[in-house]
Amino acid sequence: MARIGGPRYAGYDDTHFTQFYAASITRQPRHYEGSVVGYIVHAHCWALFSQIEGLKLNKTALAQVVQTCRKFWHRNELWGAYGDILDSKIGSGEPYFNEEYGCDFFQSPLVVGAVQEAIIRAKEENLRFSSTKAIVPLCRFSGLPLEIAILIAELVCPVQYTPNDVNDMKEMLLVFRWKLPDWFWRKRWSKHLFIELGAKGGTAPVDWLLWLNLLGLVSDPDWFRYSGLPNRERVVGIVLALENIYVQ
Template structure:
């Protein structure tokens, strides 16, 4: 049962949180849990539908393909995404005795300065190092175990800061953390295959952006305490205009719209009013659905259904921020017969319904994509 915290306990709770922020979204890599729900307990993640069959093995942890994490939505514990992380690491053999991570590329025969790790589940407020798979194609699900093969399969590292590194990190492995889902979302902004080849540039680009951005390391404490069940009986609103703890990659509301579009094949129906010029039909539609629409698009939908009008892409693109809906990329590349007009109307209906829009997680995706776009710009400019 959740218990309430007094002001002193809340201050202590804040001070315990480490600065393990994602290099792409700026938010702490952690999960909100009660004493009964901890992300590193196998009984928690093995409770998800996709991993239920793993419970029979009664293992403390299992290794799964990284795609299972990056492409997965955790329906039972949706906030588990924030504890699933990768790291861009710098082995101690390359750091030598340096404890300040500089922007200088250190070269040694047969080695590179950074490498992208696999995925692991971490908890916040961990004062020691983390253990993570070396292979970027795998993810480790479950808790700590004393028999990890650090030399071959896993590596131990300390979470790096965008500023100077603590002196106790001298001679140790350090890594810049990114949420697994943020890394997958970043692939829509710039191919991560390119970024992996130039991780030094990526880290410099990210650090440069966040050093000048006050949103690095932000925390919405009322949201955090409410989600964790610490005496908050209702949601008191968002400090930063949206729920910064929503998964920016997996948005179930959008996925429902896309899945419905896949199932509903486009059918040709001859226009009932073919003698009306497109320019006139467009003027009528612009009256019912202006560019800066705020009302429900139901009237526009009914009008188009009644007259069987089909408008060109430009009409919809000025009304819908399609770059926000990364799910559309796979539809464009597929062979599905999609009714794009109906799909766009469904997405516009989601955006126009403020209550539904705010709870969907789309505002946080828009926030994070803004950060990623700026980091991409720095990356392309960095020598």
């Protein structure tokens, strides 16, 4: 057991918490022998393990997880990034964008407010669209075969898309009312980027209005850079890399 949150120097209560020494990812000093040693993991990062494929964590395999982490970090040194410069930012409220790793380490990889807002907005838009489409006559292109509709959609919104492409796509679908398959949308970003769309990286069907709202966020470089999603990509990438080592 370990405390998550709370004052750093809060009083120790042995009826609720287990006292332990914070472990290093490298081998432990000899003077820790026989002591209770715990590994510190950011709570939001830990929660991501259950949101994507990740490591199959269980009590009997924790020793193997530790060995996996040691192998990975031995080849991918990142701990130096959390030095005096980052320590001085903690609690300051200032953003810290690390150019080498392309993200702000202090932004939550689990909760991205703008994504939550996009989901709510898509639900509201879908209700408005559903209430009006019954009284709007169908366009002559609404009945095109799906294969042709997909070819046109690929031209309007290619895999490498811009904000204008997203806007054009939305206007076209509002008029033509094509129902494009989920694979069309999933080709346009990493399948693990939007964990909000369902367990295991989003396997449930998603409304096209939501897809477009999320595409609009990703296509805006000024928003995306400081949104928290780059940090999620980094953390998820590490989890998947750990899994590759773990299953070997």
